[in-house]
Amino acid sequence: MGLVEDRVAVITGAASGIGRETATTFAEHGASVVVADVDAEGGEETVSRIADGGGEATFVETDVSDPDDVQGAIETAVEEFGGIDVLYNNAAIEGPVDRLHEYDDEAFERVVDVNLKGVWYGLKYGIEAMLADGGGSIVSASSIAGEVAVPNYSGYGAAKAAVGQLTRYAAIEYAEDGIRANAVAPGIVRTEMIERTIEENPEMEAQFEETEPMPGLAEPEEVANAVLFLGSELSSRVTGVTLPVEGGYLAQ
Numbered sequence: 001m002g003l004v005e006d007r008v009a010v011i012t013g014a015a016s017g018i019g020r021e022t023a024t025t026f027a028e029h030g031a032s033v034v035v036a037d038v039d040a041e042g043g044e045e046t047v048s049r050i051a052d053g054g055g056e057a058t059f060v061e062t063d064v065s066d067p068d069d070v071q072g073a074i075e076t077a078v079e080e081f082g083g084i085d086v087l088y089n090n091a092a093i094e095g096p097v098d099r100l101h102e103y104d105d106e107a108f109e110r111v112v113d114v115n116l117k118g119v120w121y122g123l124k125y126g127i128e129a130m131l132a133d134g135g136g137s138i139v140s141a142s143s144i145a146g147e148v149a150v151p152n153y154s155g156y157g158a159a160k161a162a163v164g165q166l167t168r169y170a171a172i173e174y175a176e177d178g179i180r181a182n183a184v185a186p187g188i189v190r191t192e193m194i195e196r197t198i199e200e201n202p203e204m205e206a207q208f209e210e211t212e213p214m215p216g217l218a219e220p221e222e223v224a225n226a227v228l229f230l231g232s233e234l235s236s237r238v239t240g241v242t243l244p245v246e247g248g249y250l251a252q
């Protein structure tokens with residue numbers, strides 16, 4: 001018996017990295033999954049990996065900075081799978097790695113549009129659908145950069161900090177409606193996002209390896225398992241928290 005048997009999960013940014021790993025993990029644990037991403041090729045690849053493993057999934061091309069797209073992804077869950085039980089607001093972009101005074105204005109706006117407003121739309125339309133469907137669990141992607149200041153990530157970090165605060169608002173406003181809202185705050189995870197950053201800033205590779213007290217980098221499945229915990233009944237009394245998945249970084 002899977003931990004999310006017969007549940008329906010919508011996962012944004014599921015064409016790559018942590019989102020793809022979470023989508024396959026949820027499917028392995030019995031959920032039907034809506035894979036929502038701007039990247040159609042990667043999204044379809046996630047769907048076929050799930051199908052190959054005997055699971056059920058569908059892809060919806062979604063730009064999370066567009067409220068209609070987010071609403072569309074959630075409607076797909078209701079129309080194709082009969083409801084929505086779990087939403088993982090995972091899609092994000094890393095933005096530039098620059099000191100604050102050199103951080104490009106347009107890039108800042110795009111980071112806020114995707115990483116913060118994307119989560120806001122997910123919460124808004126996800127909660128609306130869950131209120132009509134007897135409750136559910138929402139998990140959003142924060143970061144260690146949303147908990148403490150990580151140099152040269154001001155736009156990204158500010159958006160992630162706001163994700164933690166939106167999570168707390170959603171948790172208390174809907175606690176009586178059977179809707180839980182939590183976030184995960186990964187440290188450095190071996191994904192395309194980190195690979196791109198290393199490609200553009202090769203000096204950061206050694207720095208990333210040394211960031212967390214636990215040796216090396218996290219693997220996407222280590223974050224996916226934390227999302228599975230928060231999305232399932234295993235965490236039935238947990239709401240409003242940002243769960244660090246960062247090898248002890250924030251304990252220092």
Ligand SMILES: NC(=O)c1ccc[n+]([C@@H]2O[C@H](COP(=O)([O-])OP(=O)(O)OC[C@H]3O[C@@H](n4cnc5c(N)ncnc54)[C@H](O)[C@@H]3O)[C@@H](O)[C@H]2O)c1
Binds near residue numbers: 062064185194
């Ligand atoms: N990798 C890390 O070290 C790390 C650390 C802390 C937090 N995170 C967070 O984890 C989440 C996943 O990161 P990842 O490392 O797997 O990144 P990734 O780049 O591998 O995957 C991100 C996915 O989001 C999609 N995406 C980007 N913009 C989108 C948009 N506007 N609408 C819909 N989809 C969009 C991309 O197409 C991609 O499939 C992000 O929220 C990220 O900020 C990652």
